[in-house]
Amino acid sequence: MKISKYNIIKEIDNKILVYNSFSKASIFLEKGSDTSVFENIEAFNKADKETKKVLTENGFVVDDERDEFSEIKYIYEQKYFDTNFFNIVLVPSLLCNFKCPYCCEKDYTCGKENVKKYFEVLKKYAKKNFSKHNVVQISLFGGEPLLYVNECLDFLDWVQKDSEKNNYKYFTSVVTNGSLLTKESFKKLLDHNLYSLQITIDSDKENHDSMRIFKTGKPSFDLLIKKINELVPLSIDYDKFQFVLRINLNNTNIKKVKATLEEIKKENRKYINLLIRAIYNTHAYKEKNTNSVNELKEYFDLGTKLGFKVLKEKYNYQTCEACGDRKFFNLMPDLSIWKCINDLGYDKCCIGKIDDNGEVILKPENVVNWYKSCMSAFLDKECIDCKMLPDCLGGCPLYKCKNKGKKSCRSFDMSSLPFTY
Ligand code: SF4
Ligand code: SF4
Structure with missing residues (x-):
């Protein structure tokens, strides 16, 4: 031994x-x-x-x-190329009714005029491709996806019929600012095998109302807390569903976040999964944040103490959603296909597009570039010797792509600690 x-x-x-x-x-x-x-x-x-x-x-x-290293590499590669499961992230438009300063999509105003065509072409693509997989996850993202809730629900109704006809399973997830969510639309989404719905609160009321504001300037903290308290009870009979409350830490402290969490009714807390993240800088947001990933455990402990669940890390042997190769992509409003949309200014993340007939036209050089970035940990001496390799797997592929293979090591708190919770 x-x-x-x-x-x-x-x-x-x-x-x-x-x-x-x-x-x-x-x-x-x-x-x-x-x-x-x-x-x-x-x-x-x-x-x-x-x-x-x-x-x-x-x-x-x-x-x-x-040979543990080879086993990890094998599992990772096997997951990378496995296509039993497929996740398509729908970005029908980048429009949003909020204007959060750190959002990398906040400056986009385009998209509304293409939504009809988007879903028409998407159906053609789905008809040719969804039945090739055993399970299809449809993630609604944006912009604010619920600006187009009728179009999204219409597409999901179509998928429901197609999945019955062609014998595959599907489920859905939604990342929304929550402001447009109604009891009716939430129930309909739940009936489309909603697996996860994520709403974000920025730290505390004062902070949130200065950041997550409507385009009109109206604050949203009270509205969102009210919606969460109203909607969570509707979901308790859906045992596969996860209500995710993301708390962004941004120049805040534990006392203020505690006050936010206490706004959620006690009886609802056990049905809510907390995802806590420190806001980091992107090309669109460069401000000082006194909070960092090193404090996450303190906040996880607080959530547990107040009766919430802490969201388990779901990327087992996968560095993030974007390193799932053929089983994952974002479909943008112009029907281009992107591995990661956290920097829309970096077009090497765009690996192709879907044409008007629903056919995929790939950009092979970008597909290979992304692949190289996702696999680089298995060639890098430091990663090969790193005890966090099975959790970190070399870190953010986007960062490595943009920085000629240079890696950005994650701390233990960010890479491994979420697995122990
Ligand atoms: S920014 Fe990096 S870690 Fe995040 S989804 Fe994109 S590629 Fe993955
Ligand atoms: S922490 Fe750094 S050395 Fe370790 S696996 Fe991640 S990127 Fe590689």
């Missing part, structure tokens, strides 16, 4: 966390505990039978002949 390459030992909150980034197993030990069984095979050999069993079953100690 040998010690796994991926045992990470960290002191957290006066405890010792031992975490294996490959198996995702974690153990909390009292401060001062002897951790040698996780680091040294001689110490492991001297341990009692029960300890040995726990350590081997949880991947902290592995068979001599196991």
Whole structure:
């Protein structure tokens, strides 16, 4: 037997966390505990039978002949090329009724005139392609996707019929600012196998109302809290559905975020999954933020204490949604296909388009460029030796594409900690 390459030992909150980034197993030990069984095979050999069993079953100690690195690479590549599951992110328009300053899409005004054509061509594409997959996820994104709720629901009605006829499963997800959501549209989305709906609050009322404002200048904090409290009870019988409340940390503190979370009725909290993120700079937003990813655990703890669920990391052996190759793309208002839309000024993320007949025309050089970026961790000496490789997998592909392969290492808190929650 040998010690796994991926045992990470960290002191957290006066405890010792031992975490294996490959198996995702974690153990909390009292401060001062002897951790040698996780680091040294001689110490492991001297341990009692029960300890040995726990350590081997949880991947902290592995068979001599196991090559964990090659296994991770295999799983990652297998996921990269697997097309059983397919996720299309629909961006029918970049228009929004909010004007959040950090949104990379805030300056776009185009799109409205193309929405009809967008869904017509999308249907042609879907007719030719959705039935090739066992499961299709349709994610509604924007802009604000619910500006076109009727068009979206009409398309989902079509998908429902097509999936029955052609024997595939489909489910949906929505990222919305929440302002246009009604009980009626929410119920309809739930009946289209809604898997996740995400609404964002910026830190606290004061902060939120200065950032997430309607184009008219009207604030939105009170409206969104009211909607969340009204809508969550409608979803409790849908056991596969996740209501996601994203809290953006932006020059805030724990006391203010606590006040925000306490606005959510106690009986609703256990049905809400918290996703907490520190706002970071993009090409469209360059402001100072006193909050960073290193504080996330404190906020996760707060959420748990108040009765919320903390959203589990879902990108197992995948660095982000955008490294899913053929099983993932964003379909933009002009029917171009993008791997990542976090920087629309960087057009190498555009890997092709769908023509008027619903046929995909790829840009091979951009497909390969993205592939190289997604695979680079397995060629990089530092990544190969990194204990966080199974969680981080080399980090943001977009960053590497833009910076000639240079990687931006993630901290443990960002890469691995979400898996222990
Ligand atoms: S910005 Fe990077 S990490 Fe985020 S979705 Fe795009 S490629 Fe993935
Ligand atoms: S990018 Fe950095 S943190 Fe991520 S696997 Fe590579 S070396 Fe590790």
